[in-house]
Amino acid sequence: MEKLSISAELAPQIFSVIEQIPYGCVASYGQVARLAGLPKHARLVGYLLKRLHPQSDLAWHRVVNAQGQIQVMQLDAQGQNIQQLKLCAEGIIVYHGRVNLNKFAWQV
């Protein structure tokens, strides 16, 4: 196989996977990476999301770490966690900064 370039080839693929996360479900970075064909690039997913998320339609808030915990703590003007608010808006319960993966994890 030729050399893979994240920005050029895998990024759209990763975003595509994230777009497939159903409403009311969450997926871990590792899971997204794995579905995108990048079993060990969990960090890349986060890295890319970090650069892409503002004003993006991408459901980056449905992506959490392997333990279902919110890692970014990005606050809005009201000092509340944006990701948590978005998840709550979808019916995903965020308790103590984390979601119940047993209930909300995206089952492929």
Place this chain on the structure above:
DNA sequence: GATCAGGCTCTAA
């Protein structure tokens, strides 16, 4: 080309 950092993950204590 070497070095550093990152929204991770796993295992162990």
Place this chain on the structure above:
DNA sequence: ATTAGAGCCTGAT
């Protein structure tokens, strides 16, 4: 439950 160390890979300096 929490902390610490190591592994993994890429993008940016």
